[in-house]
Amino acid sequence: MRESRLWFWHILSAAVILVLLGIHMGIMHLGELLHMAGIGSGDPVDSSQVFGRSRQAVFMITYILLLGAGLFHGLYGLRSMFFELSLSKSLEKLVGGVLAVAGIALFLYGSYVAIVVYQMNGV
Amino acid sequence: MQQRLKNRLGIMGWLGGGRYGMDRYAYALHRITGLGILAYFIMHIIVTGQRTGGVERWESTMAFFGSTPFKIGEFLVVLAFAFHAVNGLRLIFVELGWWIGKPGTPSFPYTYSTLRHRPLFIVFMVVAAVLMIIGGVDFYFVLK
Numbered sequence: 001m002r003e004s005r006l007w008f009w010h011i012l013s014a015a016v017i018l019v020l021l022g023i024h025m026g027i028m029h030l031g032e033l034l035h036m037a038g039i040g041s042g043d044p045v046d047s048s049q050v051f052g053r054s055r056q057a058v059f060m061i062t063y064i065l066l067l068g069a070g071l072f073h074g075l076y077g078l079r080s081m082f083f084e085l086s087l088s089k090s091l092e093k094l095v096g097g098v099l100a101v102a103g104i105a106l107f108l109y110g111s112y113v114a115i116v117v118y119q120m121n122g123v
Numbered sequence: 124m125q126q127r128l129k130n131r132l133g134i135m136g137w138l139g140g141g142r143y144g145m146d147r148y149a150y151a152l153h154r155i156t157g158l159g160i161l162a163y164f165i166m167h168i169i170v171t172g173q174r175t176g177g178v179e180r181w182e183s184t185m186a187f188f189g190s191t192p193f194k195i196g197e198f199l200v201v202l203a204f205a206f207h208a209v210n211g212l213r214l215i216f217v218e219l220g221w222w223i224g225k226p227g228t229p230s231f232p233y234t235y236s237t238l239r240h241r242p243l244f245i246v247f248m249v250v251a252a253v254l255m256i257i258g259g260v261d262f263y264f265v266l267k
Contacts, residue, residue: 011218014211022208029201030257032264045185047178054174067168074161081154086130106168113172120177 006076013073020066051117060118067110075103145244146237153210156203163200194265201258209251213243 026034031044043049053059082095130136137151173184216222223239 011215014215018208018212021204025201025204029197030261033257033261036264047181047185050174050181051178070164074157074164077154077157078161081158084130085133086127106165109172110168113168113175117174 010073010076013069013076016065016069017073020062020069024066051120054114054117055120057118060114063114064111067114068107071103071107071110075099144237146240149210149213149244149248153207153214156207159203160200160207163196191266194262198258198262201262202255205254205258206251209247209254213247216243216247 028044054063079096079099083092087095132139137154139147170184170188173180217240222243223236
């Protein structure tokens with residue numbers, strides 16, 4: 001039951017990532033083509049653009065949502081790969097625990113950054 | 124309790140397609156690209172964390188990552204993402220039974236699931252290839 005629930009979240013997080021990361025990749029990695037088409041303005045990693053986006057609530061919320069969905073999807077996928085290697089039950093628990101702690105730590109750090117940069121003034 | 128069979132081949136099982144053919148290689152590539160994207164994602168979280176140091180620290184970080192080898196690395200991530208995303212969408216379609224036909228009475232000439240998945244596989248791989256080409260064109264202008 002627990003595994004099927006985790007699998008459901010894995011699929012749901014994939015759908016969230018597909019939309020949000022699709023938009024993110026479009027903005028960040030098709031910048032030249034978008035600029036040629038008259039959409040967007042210049043280098044997407046330029047500091048004025050980066051901090052301009054980061055100070056908008058919609059970007060801050062989507063960053064945190066994408067962070068959570070990406071970490072869950074990626075680390076659950078990694079856990080599944082480990083579990084396919086016929087590990088002992090105790091090793092499976094250890095792997096699951098380490099990945100869960102790493103995921104929570106990265107989520108807290110990433111969310112902290114998104115909120116701090118959102119609140120920055122005069123940058 | 125459900126019996127679990129031992130995985131004799133381990134990760135070496137990823138390398139051979141066997142009777143499963145293309146779908147099995149897509150499975151292996153999905154995992155390899157997934158691992159690559161996860162590694163990049165974790166580094167990305169740490170690198171974008173440099174924004175807390177303000178504009179100066181962000182600009183010095185971007186100056187470090189602005190060199191051609193890192194740009195090529197980013198382009199590889201775009202390729203990996205295009206494949207992983209489109210193949211993942213295909214897996215969701217298969218999971219939900221979309222576009223693979225309905226089960227029917229077996230009648231000659233017999234079909235099998237892999238063959239029924241093949242058109243879906245080809246269409247999704249064409250979409251992935253188109254996305255990779257678009258990413259490649261953008262990359263060409265980035266380097267130019």
